[in-house]
Amino acid sequence: xxxxERHNLILQILQERKAxxxxxxxxxxxxxxxxIRRDLITLHEMGKLNKVHGGATILEDITSFEEDVETKxxxxxxxKNEIGRxxxxxxxxxxxVYIDAGTTTLKLVDYVTNTKxxxxxxxxxxxxxxxxxxxxxYVIGGELKLATEALVGAEGINNLxxxxxxxxxxxxxxxxxxxxxxxxxxxxxxMKKEATSRSYMTxxxxxxxxxxxxxxVTFASLDQVCIITDFVPDxxxxxxxxxxxxxxx
Numbered sequence: 001x002x003x004x005e006r007h008n009l010i011l012q013i014l015q016e017r018k019a020x021x022x023x024x025x026x027x028x029x030x031x032x033x034x035x036i037r038r039d040l041i042t043l044h045e046m047g048k049l050n051k052v053h054g055g056a057t058i059l060e061d062i063t064s065f066e067e068d069v070e071t072k073x074x075x076x077x078x079x080k081n082e083i084g085r086x087x088x089x090x091x092x093x094x095x096x097v098y099i100d101a102g103t104t105t106l107k108l109v110d111y112v113t114n115t116k117x118x119x120x121x122x123x124x125x126x127x128x129x130x131x132x133x134x135x136x137x138y139v140i141g142g143e144l145k146l147a148t149e150a151l152v153g154a155e156g157i158n159n160l161x162x163x164x165x166x167x168x169x170x171x172x173x174x175x176x177x178x179x180x181x182x183x184x185x186x187x188x189x190x191m192k193k194e195a196t197s198r199s200y201m202t203x204x205x206x207x208x209x210x211x212x213x214x215x216x217v218t219f220a221s222l223d224q225v226c227i228i229t230d231f232v233p234d235x236x237x238x239x240x241x242x243x244x245x246x247x248x249x
Contacts, residue, residue, distance in 0.1 A: 006031065006039060007048075014049055014058045018212065019177060019236045021055035050178050057177050079207040079230040079247060084108040086246045087169055087205055087228055091117050095166045098195050099126055101150030102171030104205040120163060122151040122191060145188070152187040160194045168199030170225075172206050174213035177240055180222055182215035189217030196220045208233050 006029060013020055013028065025036045044051035049059060084107025091097055093116040099105050101123030109126050112119075115134045121127050122140040130137035142156030170192050174182040181204055183189045196202045202225045211233050222241035230247035237243060 001029065001031070003039070006035075007043060010036075010039060010043065010056075011048060014056060018234050019052075019055065019057040024055070052178060076207045076209060076230075080104045080107045081110075082230060082246045083205050083207065083228050085111045086244065087203060088112045088114075090167065090203070093117060096120075096163070098160075098163070098165040098168040098170075098199060099123065099130075100168070100170040100192060100195060101126065101148055102205075104207070105169055105171050108169055108205060120165070122156055123149060124151065125149055140191075142191075143187075145185070148185075148188065150188060150191075152185070152191050156191055157194050160191070160198055163198055165195070165199040166201070168195050168202045170195060170202060170204055170220075172204050172210055172219075173215040175204070175206060175211045175222070175227065175237070176214045177222070177236060179214045180218045181220040181225060182213075182218050184215045184217065186217055189219045192219040196224060201226065203228055211237060 009029060010025060013025070022033055022036050026033050029036070040049070040051045040056050043049045050057045080103065083104055087108045088111035091112065091114045093114060095117040097117055097119050099108065099119060099121040101121070106123065106126055109129045112130065112133060112135065119130050119135055119137045120140060121137065122142065124139060127137045127139045140151055140156045140159050142151035142153040145152050172181045173184055176182065183192060196219060202220065204225045204227045206227060207230050226242040226244065228244045228246065231245050232238065232243055
């Protein structure tokens with residue numbers, strides 16, 4: 001088989017599966033492992049794929065675009081409801097909880113019934129709803145970002161450093177096997193990164209459409225978090241992260 005033909009087949013297989021191992025390619029292309037490894041290095045250097053330990057993953061588009069809260073609130077409503085319902089059930093009486101701003105985490109707030117736990121959030125709408133439920137809620141200070149209705153910035157990060165959370169519930173714009181959990185804005189990414197480091201257990205609330213997407217700022221690796229989703233569109237993610245599916249098909 002010619003080198004170019006082999007390269008084309010590797011890229012075709014990747015397009016179909018999103019990720020592939022050296023062993024799988026060796027068997028399917030009836031080629032030695034050393035040849036496949038050289039092919040992957042060449043294709044990686046050409047910018048055609050991501051070479052990872054033991055194989056390769058498809059290149060994922062990076063987007064910095066973020067829809068406003070009103071638009072995002074109208075997307076995947078049923079899935080977000082189920083994710084929020086399950087996440088709320090995890091909160092116990094003695095928990096000290098961080099809730100990130102976002103439309104999926106707001107669904108979590110809608111289903112909160114535990115008024116004995118203590119809540120901290122950078123979403124002012126989240127804080128208002130928690131207080132209306134009779135919960136003890138604290139708001140992280142910072143600059144208000146209208147597009148996401150989140151409080152961000154250096155002051156917010158400094159305030160987060162005062163706390164040690166038992167559970168953190170965060171939203172995301174993208175989940176990638178290579179780039180991890182990502183968000184478009186630098187300041188929001190820094191807030192999420194700090195919240196992750198201050199939480200004993202970090203849960204990422206994300207519906208299936210967030211998988212395979214990449215935003216400019218990584219705030220956590222997949223092995224740092226547990227992902228609560230409606231369903232996983234690619235089984236490869238199970239090997240990289242703890243995942244709870246609430247609407248498994």
